[in-house]
Amino acid sequence: MKKFILALLCVALFFGVSAAGALEPVAPKDLKVGFVYVGPVGDGGWTFMHEKGRLEMEKAFPGLESFFVESVPEGPDSVRVMETFIRNGARLVFATSFGYMDFVQEVASKNPDVVFMHCSGYKSAENVGNYFGRMYQARYLSGLVAGKMTKNNVIGFVAANPIPEVIRGINAFTLGARRSNPDVKVKVVWIFSWFDPAKEKEATLALIDAGADVIGMHADSGAAPQTAEEAGVYVVGYNNDMSNYAPTRHLTAPIWNWGMVYETIVGQVVDGSWKSSDIWWGLKEGLVELAPISSKVPAETVALVESERTRIVDGSWDVFSGPIKNQKGEVVVKEGEKMTDGDMLGMNWFVEGVEGEIPQ
Amino acid sequence: MKYRIVFRKRFRTGMIFEGVLPVLSVLAALFLAGVALMFFGVSPLEAYRAMFRGALGSWYGFSEVLVKTIPLVISGVAVGFAFRMKIWNIGAEGQIYMGALATAAAVRFLQSSSQFSMLLAMAVAAVIAGGFWGCIAGVLKARWNVNEVITTLMLNYVAIHLAEYFIYGPWRDPSSLGFPMTPPFPPSARLPQFLDTRVHLGIVAAIVLVLIFRLVIRWTRWGFEIRAVGENPKAAEYAGIRYGRNVVMVMFVSGAIAGLAGMTEIAGLQGRLQPGMSPGYGYTAIIIAWLARLNPWGIIIVSFFMGVLLVGGETIQVIMRLPLASVQVIQGCILFSVLAFEFFRNYRVLLVRKERN
Numbered sequence: 001m002k003k004f005i006l007a008l009l010c011v012a013l014f015f016g017v018s019a020a021g022a023l024e025p026v027a028p029k030d031l032k033v034g035f036v037y038v039g040p041v042g043d044g045g046w047t048f049m050h051e052k053g054r055l056e057m058e059k060a061f062p063g064l065e066s067f068f069v070e071s072v073p074e075g076p077d078s079v080r081v082m083e084t085f086i087r088n089g090a091r092l093v094f095a096t097s098f099g100y101m102d103f104v105q106e107v108a109s110k111n112p113d114v115v116f117m118h119c120s121g122y123k124s125a126e127n128v129g130n131y132f133g134r135m136y137q138a139r140y141l142s143g144l145v146a147g148k149m150t151k152n153n154v155i156g157f158v159a160a161n162p163i164p165e166v167i168r169g170i171n172a173f174t175l176g177a178r179r180s181n182p183d184v185k186v187k188v189v190w191i192f193s194w195f196d197p198a199k200e201k202e203a204t205l206a207l208i209d210a211g212a213d214v215i216g217m218h219a220d221s222g223a224a225p226q227t228a229e230e231a232g233v234y235v236v237g238y239n240n241d242m243s244n245y246a247p248t249r250h251l252t253a254p255i256w257n258w259g260m261v262y263e264t265i266v267g268q269v270v271d272g273s274w275k276s277s278d279i280w281w282g283l284k285e286g287l288v289e290l291a292p293i294s295s296k297v298p299a300e301t302v303a304l305v306e307s308e309r310t311r312i313v314d315g316s317w318d319v320f321s322g323p324i325k326n327q328k329g330e331v332v333v334k335e336g337e338k339m340t341d342g343d344m345l346g347m348n349w350f351v352e353g354v355e356g357e358i359p360q
Numbered sequence: 361m362k363y364r365i366v367f368r369k370r371f372r373t374g375m376i377f378e379g380v381l382p383v384l385s386v387l388a389a390l391f392l393a394g395v396a397l398m399f400f401g402v403s404p405l406e407a408y409r410a411m412f413r414g415a416l417g418s419w420y421g422f423s424e425v426l427v428k429t430i431p432l433v434i435s436g437v438a439v440g441f442a443f444r445m446k447i448w449n450i451g452a453e454g455q456i457y458m459g460a461l462a463t464a465a466a467v468r469f470l471q472s473s474s475q476f477s478m479l480l481a482m483a484v485a486a487v488i489a490g491g492f493w494g495c496i497a498g499v500l501k502a503r504w505n506v507n508e509v510i511t512t513l514m515l516n517y518v519a520i521h522l523a524e525y526f527i528y529g530p531w532r533d534p535s536s537l538g539f540p541m542t543p544p545f546p547p548s549a550r551l552p553q554f555l556d557t558r559v560h561l562g563i564v565a566a567i568v569l570v571l572i573f574r575l576v577i578r579w580t581r582w583g584f585e586i587r588a589v590g591e592n593p594k595a596a597e598y599a600g601i602r603y604g605r606n607v608v609m610v611m612f613v614s615g616a617i618a619g620l621a622g623m624t625e626i627a628g629l630q631g632r633l634q635p636g637m638s639p640g641y642g643y644t645a646i647i648i649a650w651l652a653r654l655n656p657w658g659i660i661i662v663s664f665f666m667g668v669l670l671v672g673g674e675t676i677q678v679i680m681r682l683p684l685a686s687v688q689v690i691q692g693c694i695l696f697s698v699l700a701f702e703f704f705r706n707y708r709v710l711l712v713r714k715e716r717n
Binding site for chain 2: 034040041067068069070071073074075076077079080081083084085087088098099102110122161162163164167192345346347348359360
């Protein structure tokens with residue numbers, strides 16, 4: 001009997017201790033949530049979609065309060081923004097750009113009772129989780145469309161910063177484009193900024209001058225689609241359905257659906273079940289999607305997109321399955337092999353068919 | 361009988377007037393911005409209270425204002441120094457980047473476990489790099505009379521791209537999964553922070569630099585030469601003051617100080633070199649130096665004021681749910697009216713009776 005009580009005590013102690021480390025449930029009306037945005041909410045792209053997700057989250061949890069600060073530089077200033085949230089009652093903070101990573105860690109270590117979720121980074125802690133999406137899957141599908149629609153076999157790609165996220169997207173896009181048209185080349189221009197409509201436009205024009213008749217993009221605003229519309233070339237948007245920027249030239253766009261992440265995380269914090277983890281959802285979960293495809297795209301291509309989509313969603317195939325060659329023509333992923341998540345997260349090389357350099 | 365308005369240049373500005381004017385201009389700015397805030401559907405008084413409380417209402421807010429003030433004061437002194445001689449150094453931003461880059465180089469190649477020697481090496485590297493960057497424009501100006509506004513401005517882009525080359529390339533942290541940043545600095549290469557705030561040792565550097573600025577300009581022969589050239593380069597030349605040598609020296613010192621701002625910023629706050637390490641301190645410094653009328657104490661006051669605007673601006677975004685643009689409108693209104701009141705400092709506005717015929 002004594003032993004039994006002792007064992008019970010041990011169990012109680014164990015759970016007691018771990019409960020002290022975990023979070024207590026909190027009613028939505030007592031929860032305040034802060035969002036750190038890298039661009040303005042009116043950017044029409046990246047931050048706009050996070051803002052949309054935030055509003056969906058507010059709707060899903062009546063009484064919950066949330067606030068944001070926009071255009072926060074990815075530097076030490078972000079620490080103060082997060083501290084300001086916490087000092088105004090926030091218990092959950094979403095930092096929505098890669099550059100906040102170290103600063104999230106800094107603030108999190110000083111505020112152990114606040115939950116932090118960092119978008120697109122890789123450092124976690126007891127109270128810091130990461131979230132991102134397998135955008136490469138939707139990018140691959142958009143590549144299938146782009147490859148079909150080019151006549152010159154040259155696709156231009158306006159690319160923000162040479163980091164694995166963007167490189168992965170360009171590779172997936174290129175694999176898709178070459179699947180539907182093996183002669184396609186994808187020319188990359190780096191703009192070294194997430195949000196800079198002027199540079200986005202300039203890069204688009206440069207690519208069109210270099211012969212591109214379809215433009216793909218990874219940047220935060222709608223400047224590239226707008227420019228493509230003016231120049232009369234097709235464009236694949238990004239972040240959200242950018243067809244209002246390019247009404248006649250928009251083919252499709254890989255898009256984000258952040259609301260589901262925000263609702264899930266808030267739900268976990270509300271019922272006290274949140275634990276630090278890394279979310280990397282894809283087409284299957286619905287965090288990434290493909291915007292409606294333009295009626296200008298032939299039906300066979302739409303059908304191809306649909307069938308490729310099905311085998312990605314049911315898990316029988318993924319984009320970075322071999323054989324995949326790099327720019328030099330060397331096989332990097334062998335036939336029958338698949339890249340691991342770790343390799344994809346650190347991707348730092350271009351696949352065959354990409355014309356451009358990764359600054360090393 | 362008809363009247364007309366005339367503007368007459370002031371030869372002297374009264375002491376009281378000098379003191380009252382800034383206060384008046386800030387009040388006018390708050391009124392102006394208040395009208396704008398009403399259009400956003402927000403009570404201006406509440407917004408100002410939130411702004412004030414966010415920046416100065418707590419020890420934390422105050423400490424963060426100081427954190428923001430440090431790089432602004434240092435780079436304000438840097439450009440102020442050059443402006444004193446009417447050398448328009450628009451290149452503090454690039455000099456900050458060069459200083460930061462050299463700091464990262466020192467950390468990379470001169471590992472030392474002694475914090476003192478490590479920090480000293482970093483500071484020296486930053487000063488040399490920033491000074492060198494300033495010197496380029498100085499030499500071009502002295503030898504070939506190349507407009508320094510253009511060269512310093514252009515060199516900003518070169519410096520930023522140079523820093524990015526190393527961050528994206530050879531100095532990238534191998535454990536960063538390909539993300540652009542240098543490896544974190546070891547503890548010995550970090551400037552100590554005070555208590556549990558982020559106010560770092562850079563604040564001492566800032567104060568010392570302000571004192572030196574004051575001493576050099578006011579009490580040394582070189583300072584006299586700088587002022588003389590600034591007032592009238594031709595006359596100074598006749599008096600035997602060598603223009604070219606002074607241009608190069610002033611640009612070196614100006615760049616060196618800005619370089620130091622880069623060093624304190626990354627050694628005090630970031631602890632590694634990342635793209636975008638300066639959110640435009642070098643450009644804000646120009647506004648600061650002007651608003652302070654190149655007065656050393658003024659630079660401290662204006663920098664602090666800017667810090668309050670920036671820190672308080674974040675608080676009203678959080679509390680009042682205002683978009684960033686509205687905060688920038690407030691900040692713009694304040695700067696605008698401060699500059700507008702400069703006019704009244706220089707000119708008297710008189711109502712004069714029109715004479716017949």
